[in-house]
Amino acid sequence: MSSQPTIIGAVEIGTSKITVLVGEYTGRELAIIGRGECASRGVIKGGVVDNKAASECTHAALEMAEREAGEAIDVVFLAQSGGHLEGFYNEGTVSVRAADNVIDAGDIQAVCDQAKAKQLPDGRMVVHHIRRPYRVDGRLVPSSPDGLVGQRLEVGYWTVHGQEERLADGINVIRGFNLKVRELVLASLAAGHMVTTPEERQHGVLVLDIGAGTTDYVLYRDGAPHTTGVLPLGGTHLTNDLSLGLRLTEVQAEKLKLRFGRANLVTKDKNQKVWLDGNFAIGDRQFPQQTIEQITSVRAWELLEVVKRKLGNAFAPEGCAAGVVLTGGTAKLAGIAETASKVFGVTAHLGEAPTWVRENLRDPGYHTALGLLYYGISAHAEKSAPARRGGGFVTGLRRLFASN
């Protein structure tokens, strides 16, 4: 690797806020050197609907991050979310060519190409090809099967694809700042990589990144992502329900949700009331706390139910020993872990960043941006690996993730 560090910007264009983290990557280590945030405008359910407004906010966040870092960003890793993202599973199988049945690189390449070869409908583009573990004569091989003996080699890919225009919208926002998008990473993969350990992923774990406009999920099995998905549901739906149910403005409803909203019912007393502002000023009024909890818990339960239905047969409590991990801004809703545990029938807890992450970046709102940096670098390294086989880049990354 070059001794010149690369300055990477991890950008998450979310429905409620835009987060930028700046990382200085030396080829061995990654240091977070800057952070920028801006309230989001022109973004609905994770998709850009007003390029000008979204660009202004994103550029402001980028500028803030660059200023804090004291460095200009070289490349951008962009988080991708939105209801347009879909996924499917496809498998490839090859017979091992060698007479002695020793699997070589040609066999591996052939089976991977076959598994990835699937025509997409017009206007759809691949965002990720997520490989599941290889199987040699039905036997699970978590790492590379190169050199193993077998007659049949199989592999499956979970392919995530999205609408071309929607993908280009996000990229164009970054291009407007004269930066290039080097990696486009699914938000759920980025967040999932940050809040789970390799052991959890090996045992099976479901990560739910519940944002304001979307809920991204990723189910890990056998150490690798098995299924991903995005639902156009999030914290704003809870706010909307409160707003409609209690006849409040969105700002007031959001305030109530953050202060008194819960994902489960704990208040027994119907007459227990809470103040909207609590400052006894004119216009301040009282609301029954149980009503607030009822509205938010029903919606939260419904949201989790939808995720479970979308996962279908892919999710089974016995295949998800590490349970459910919740992250994202809406994961801060009180009682959501208990509700998730009831809905999925497994243990659930709030995701936490690894211990080496600085205190000011441990908020669930940064998990996706942090994961973007680490997952993006790791994805980039995998692509570059053939050119630098055994080089310091890959070794450095392995060391980097060893502690996760």
Place this chain on the structure above:
Amino acid sequence: MNHDLVNLPYARSWRDIPQPVKPRALSREGQWRLFASGLRLGGFIAATLAVGWGVWEIARSLQENPKRMPAAAKAVPVKHLALKTDGHLDAAWLVRTLALPRNASLMELDLLRLRDLLLAHGQVRTATLTRNFPDTLEVRLAEREPVVRLRTDLGGGEVRTLLVAKDGVVFEGAGFASEKLEALPWLAPARLARVEGRIQPIAGLPLVADLLERAQRETARLFATWEIVSLAGLEADDEIEVRTRQGARIVFGTKGEFFPQLAKLDAVWDQLAKASVPPARIDLSLGREVPVSFAAQPLPAPAAADPVKSAFTFRFSPPN
């Protein structure tokens, strides 16, 4: 279940989305970044050019200044002298003339001084010396060709034959074939101007060279009889006088073209061949009239020429 991947369908990736820079679509911050990156690129190119120029200058300075050359370049003595010339000088003459010190290396040679040594010989018109590392000194010469020859006293009673080039430079010829030199006319004795001991170029030689060249080309049989060329009347009368081996004097005017004068001479000479008395003087400098003087009887030698006893004038009509 085979390895044939040729017909596998291809799915477009997000990487196929073009990411061109369109300044119009850039925000203000983006435009500033674009400008800054252009500035950085420009600065980098300028710095690279500056470094390249510096390296080139240093290399050139090292090449030209022997003192700055590395010791290794100075160590090898000159082994070869490569002579390239368009004339008659040879390698032996070059070795004698340059007289390089033994074991001198290329970088120790003062090329300007050596070039002056070469140019001191009038036969050398231009000289170029080049160091060809590690051990060859290349010398390129352009030489003068003689037009006439002359005999002069170089001092101390030593009379020597010298050659005169078209540009009037007087030099001691080297390497010329004797037949070639014997065919050259003599220049009538004249006082040679000297500055700091060096003979100065003779004025009027370009005219003589032009006359002789034309005569040799147009009337070779007449030119073969020419023995002496005199410039005595050049300055005062604009005349060049040629004396033949038979003692006749032919006067050419330098104000007119030589070609018509030679044509008239050819015609007159044919007419005079029938006469019993040889001509003593033919004057071609007067235009259409060519006065010819005759001696009383054939003379044994030019020195014994007698006053003219008779004369005749040829008149030529201008061509229609």
